[in-house]
Amino acid sequence: MxxxxxxxxxxxKDKQAKVDFGNxxxxxxxxxxxxxxxxxxxxxxxxxxxxxxxxxALKILKEWxxx
Numbered sequence: 001m002x003x004x005x006x007x008x009x010x011x012x013k014d015k016q017a018k019v020d021f022g023n024x025x026x027x028x029x030x031x032x033x034x035x036x037x038x039x040x041x042x043x044x045x046x047x048x049x050x051x052x053x054x055x056x057a058l059k060i061l062k063e064w065x066x067x
Contacts, residue, residue, distance in 0.1 A: 004042035004049055006057035009035050019043065022061050 007019035007028070015030045019041065031047040040057035041048035 002044050004044040006040050006052060006060050007043050008057070009037050009039050009041060009048075012037055017041075017048070019048075 005021060007021045007026075009017050009019055010025065011018040012030065012035070017028055017030050017035065018025055019028050021043075026043075026046075028041075028043050029047045030041075031049060033041060033048045033051055035041050035048055035051050040052050040054055042050045042052055
């Protein structure tokens with residue numbers, strides 16, 4: 001089983017992005033997503049696997065008490 005964590009895309013350079021998980025920032029690979037700065041993505045093993053809505057991302061982060 002894999003766990004994907006929501007993160008907000010802060011910057012993008014090529015297919016690498018700096019993202020914010022609510023309490024830390026990390027460099028990830030955007031993978032096959034077409035994420036843009038400001039989008040929320042689900043991150044698994046250092047790769048963005050899906051773009052999700054801000055509403056859904058914030059709901060998940062609130063449930064995990066990260067935000």
